[in-house]
Amino acid sequence: MTYPLFIPSIFSPASYEAGEIYSLTIYFIIAAMAVLLVVIGLLIYVVVKFRAKPGDGEPRQFTGNKVVESFMIGIPTLMVGGFFLLTARTMKHILPPAPNRQPDVVITGHQFWWEARYPGTKAIVANEIHLPVGRRILMHVAASDVIHDWWVPELGPKMDAIPGRTNHLWVTIRKPGVYEGACSEFCGAQHAWMRIRVVAESEVDYRQWLSQRGQNAVTPTDVAAQTGAAFFNRQTCGSCHRIRGTAAQGNVGPDLTHFASRKTMLAGMMPNNRDNLHRWLHDPQAVKPGSLMPRFIYPKDSLNVLVAYLSTLK
Ligand code: CUA
Secondary structure, rough: OOOOOOOOOOOOOEEHHHHHHHHHHHHOOOOOOHHHHHHHHHHHHEEEEEEOOOOOOOOOOOOOOHHHHHHHHOOOHHHHHHHHHHHHHHHHOOOOOOOOOOEEEEEEOOEEEEEEEOOOOEEEEEEEEEEOOOOOEEEEEOOOOOOEEEOHHHHOOOEEOOOOOOEEEEEOOOOOOEEEEEOOOOOOEEEEEEEEEEEEOHHHHHHHHOOOOOHOOOOOOOOOHHHHHHHHHHHHHHHOEEOOOOOOOOOOOOOOHHHHHEEOOOOOOOOOHHHHHHHHHHOOOHOOOOOOOOOOOOOOOOHHHHHHHHOOOO
């Protein structure tokens, strides 16, 4: 099968924070190129100028040169000091201390997916996270099991997600779009499939999305989906998953209230469609080995109605 391509870049910043990191990176690259040019230049000069000719004896030997040594120590010290100050300044700008207020969004890393809650609303989503453009968003970043790391390169710095601890991150997105990210701390067998999809949109669209996501799940109308809903409850899927507005209130696995509205499934691993869903439910460990979803042996045809039900959860 083909997996979605992921080409993150810190060279196309889309937020104020990523822009600051980009500028700092450019300064570092220019300085590194300058050092490289000077070193290579001197090396070539010495090799050509002092090349041994036939009949040359041993060259004059000497040690200690105060002028050369003070340059050798002084220039690197000045450069490192300068970059230390520049980095400290950038960090101060993009990561000021968290104020004592409710965050706009709370991100939690799980093996192997991301959850986003929006305090003050009922919305809980997985992997596809909407944020508004044009204002400074305060994010809380935490983890439920092991250490993960939130990173969307076009939107700013990484932030460790650590169990038992809440870190924070600021993001001021400048232009609407879809920004891809990934877990950046090795966290287990499926670390590679802990993708992040941030959908940045206007304040109006964001509000609308948030209020839609805050609503309870729709009650299915067609027979297959209704049978699937009943089966979902009988199978105790709800001891791990939540579908708001139903008896399913688990909080181990992803919230499925609006599952079918996601473009991808399994944290960005594949497009969210009936075929993939069917394959996944049939044998989760064959599709994403090491994930926490166990393999259930379903009675004949029950997989089809389960898929029918989950596909109605827009
Ligand atoms: Cu989560 Cu790596």
